[in-house]
Amino acid sequence: MKIAVLFGAQSFEHEISVVSAIALKKVLKSEIVYIFCDYERNFYLIPTDKITSKRFSSGEYKKDKALHVKQGGFYAKKMLGEEQISFDVMINLVHGRDGEDGKLSALLDFFGIPYIGPRMEACSISYNKLFTKLYAKEVGVNVLPYQLLHKGSNEAISIAYPFIVKPLRLGSSIGIGIVKEEKELAYALDVAFEFDDTVLIEPFISGVKEYNLAGCKTDSFTFSIIEEPQKEAFLDFDKKYLDFSRTKRVNEASLEVTLEKEIQTSFIKLYDPLFLGALIRCDFFVIDGVVYLNEINPVPGSMANYLFDDFDGVIKRLVNYLPHTTTVTKEYRYINSIQAAKGK
């Protein structure tokens, strides 16, 4: 099997995606075709032996083959005509904007390119923290209370200190700040409003237990181990960045069986059917024995490979369970009947 890995793009997490892509080289046993999307959203075919972070930071990738996308796949220009880049399936490995907001999913669906990754609708729900809350509540998964603040408004805050301020969209802790008292508020809001016109506030619970679970659905659900991520206060962007290059298995959290089951049940409620076709990681809080969703990562760093015993096997299985949309039959029934009525 030939797997294309799509990475980079116009995202604040562009660099994380580059690091994720390099990490996959060590854990995927299939032949990999690397397709890089640069900050300007131009596509390049990167030879697998040239996959180093420096190739991108230096701009050397521009010497590689430029690609364009159209019906059926990615193509490179040739002297005469063009050639299609051959692969069986693509992994969307773009984190943040373009990859997790749904743009690339839409593009791949529109052009009929099979891919592992969240579909557009799933992205819209997980990328927007308000929609994630509404959705989680609807499917019966607990979330922390929240309040939205809009840029330029003077809304009173009804959540007690300490709380977390988050841009409504984006992932990877970008623009997020903990506010312990009023004097820290203005700065935290300034930072968060740089990334979005709406921010979400939720209580900050010191020392809360966090558990990460990744998985996907094929003929049944495949779950990773549950990890309790190491953190100081909370994981900031720099630490998460380093985290994303991981390819080694981590230690399993020691959990009561009932709690483990509850975390898995919450994952299933969130996943099925919205995230079909994707391998996602859900991050949960456990407070007084109750499970709460923190966030859904529909394109987790390095695909959370370090949480699986047989990551390569999971990917190969998932390829056979990608969702398909109902077919639209080409027809001009109404137009033809009007034409006929007109006697033309």
Place this chain on the structure above:
Amino acid sequence: MKIAVLFGAQSFEHEISVVSAIALKKVLKSEIVYIFCDYERNFYLIPTDKITSKRFSSGEYKKDKALHVKQGGFYAKKMLGEEQISFDVMINLVHGRDGEDGKLSALLDFFGIPYIGPRMEACSISYNKLFTKLYAKEVGVNVLPYQLLHKGSNEAISIAYPFIVKPLRLGSSIGIGIVKEEKELAYALDVAFEFDDTVLIEPFISGVKEYNLAGCKTDSFTFSIIEEPQKEAFLDFDKKYLDFSRTKRVNEASLEVTLEKEIQTSFIKLYDPLFLGALIRCDFFVIDGVVYLNEINPVPGSMANYLFDDFDGVIKRLVNYLPHTTTVTKEYRYINSIQAAKGK
């Protein structure tokens, strides 16, 4: 100003889009550039004087100039190289799949093409009837009670007869059926499940008053007149189809001023900021003096031009108020610092 109209695409409402596009020719005073997306999602530049429904149903459009999309716009191949199709803004006039589900919005955003139409996130909310309900409730607009049914499950129905069965996604009444008693249920479900694996059921209220309001936000809100659509039982696809070719002003519904204001207030709550950049039509029910959202049409048939006094003026104003996303600065800060630490 040169306005490109994008229409057609792989949608059950493809034909409606063709009719909508033809209707716009009569009401837009600007020069129009017609870009057709066929059922196979190939793009063509259609000369404005050849815009007749027969050109598409006969397949003659294939003689027109084939286009491809990439960074910056749509391009046609020339003997040597290619030429960009010039226009100032594009109107997304694709109804249903591709146009209202967010795929084309994503494509246009990804390739940096300015357009009038709902953004991807707005599409995901309005295209999925469950998400529309959750969103409307969140912003303080009433919705009818509902229940979801999943294909293959044997869920008990808790909503009393008569009720309406709707595929979870899609618009324009496709796949929708009224169920008055149990013996009509199986057939209605069969039809709806042909279009989606999930269907939504809501009470059918005979003789309910329906009011349609279109509008958009520029420096302030511009509203159309409020129309009370004519209907028998409820508007089916055939009638809606004919409806979409309308270019004549309709009669304003006679409403109490307070009710008119309440409908406009509900529209504002739904529109701002999610639908910025789009001219949408919201369809409301009024039951015992209370306003309920029925549905949001983010790409209404023929852009609801027949509801506006000065449709051309509204479009020209809206062009100056299209939303912009925050810029992602190209940088390789993390990768460079790692490179530096390695002493390379």
